Amino acid sequence: MVEEKVESKKTLLVGASPNPSRYAFVAAKMLAERNFDFIPIGIKKGEVFGKEIIDLRTKPQLQxxxxxxxxxGPSHQGEWMDYLIALNPKRIIFNPGAENPDFYRKAKSAGIEVVHACNLVMLSTDQF
Structure with a gap:
């Protein structure tokens, strides 16, 4: 039996890295293991779990x-805020170290749920 992807929660993993010591890599692994559909995007080149990392600098139109x-981190979010909000997600998870009150306000005013939590813990405890 082939498992279907969990389409209802297609996840954009911002800051994706092919480096196994990075939390973004661990998150990609957990999403893949739990069969969530995810798109890795960042400035690092490479692949994670069979998916090529999309270059964030191209600001691709994703649906x-x-x-x-x-x-x-917040010091690297400024140029991407408007782009990420324009993708019209239902929620943005701000992992530890990614906290950004300005981004929270912009997202909330666009009707996006803001979650300050650890994606790894959310996945581990079935709260994702």
Missing amino acids: GIHTITLYI
Whole structure:
């Protein structure tokens, strides 16, 4: 039996990295293991779990994004905020180290749920 992807929560993993010591890599692994559909995007080149990392600098037009999970710090978020909000996700998860009150306000005013939590814990405890 082939498992179907969990389409209802297509996740954009921002700050994706092919480096196994990075939390974004661990998140990609957990999403893949739990059969969530995810798109890795960042400035690092490479692949994670069979998916090529999309270059964030190209600001690709993506459809059907339910969740954005951030693995980039606030000092690197500024130029991407408007782009990520324009993707119209249902929620943005600000992982530890990604906290950004300005981004929270912009997202909330656009009707996006803001979650300050650890994506790894959410996945581990079935709260994703």
